Amino acid sequence: MKFEHFAINVPDAMAASRWYEDNLGLTVKKKMTESPHMIFLADDSGTVMLEIYNNPKGETLDFKNLHPLAVHLALVSEDPGADKKRLIDAGATEFSDDVLPDGSRLVMLRDPWGVCLQLCKRAVPMI
Numbered sequence: 339m340k341f342e343h344f345a346i347n348v349p350d351a352m353a354a355s356r357w358y359e360d361n362l363g364l365t366v367k368k369k370m371t372e373s374p375h376m377i378f379l380a381d382d383s384g385t386v387m388l389e390i391y392n393n394p395k396g397e398t399l400d401f402k403n404l405h406p407l408a409v410h411l412a413l414v415s416e417d418p419g420a421d422k423k424r425l426i427d428a429g430a431t432e433f434s435d436d437v438l439p440d441g442s443r444l445v446m447l448r449d450p451w452g453v454c455l456q457l458c459k460r461a462v463p464m465i
Contacts, residue, residue: 343378343387344411347399348451351375351392357450361428362413364388381413402452406433410446410454418445418457430455 348354355377358364364379367387374393380386388411392398399409415421418435422445426432429450436444441461448454 341386343389345389345391346453347393347396348390348401348453349392349398350451351377351390354390354449354451354453355379357428358388358390361425361430362455400452401454402448404452404454406446406448406454406456410456412456412458414463415445415457415459418443418459421445421457422447425449425455425457 352371352375355366355369355375358379359366363382365382366377367380368376368378370376370391374391374395376389376391376393379388379390381388401409422432422435425447430447433446433448433454434444435446438444438461443457443459445457446454447457
């Protein structure tokens with residue numbers, strides 16, 4: 339099996355989608371403009387999608403108060419420092435910036451709605 343998508347229920351799916359499109363380079367594969375605003379965003383490989391929606395039938399997690407180790411979206415970054423600055427300028431907040439013993443750099447941010455984003459530059463790519 340392979341992943342098709344990972345889904346998160348957020349308070350403002352349309353605004354979150356625009357932010358992810360503008361700042362993470364994700365591209366819309368399907369966008370429902372009516373409630374529950376199911377929006378499927380693909381990464382630049384075109385093989386994995388994030389679904390963002392707002393469905394009152396399901397729980398919306400309190401992302402701002404969840405520890406990043408509970409749930410986060412990990413993204414490959416060629417320049418975590420530059421990407422961190424750019425995303426903070428766009429409304430993200432920094433949680434941590436670590437260099438692991440193997441030289442990998444992991445930057446943890448929160449998007450404007452509190453969803454954790456991890457910028458990964460691995461010393462040895464995992465995939």
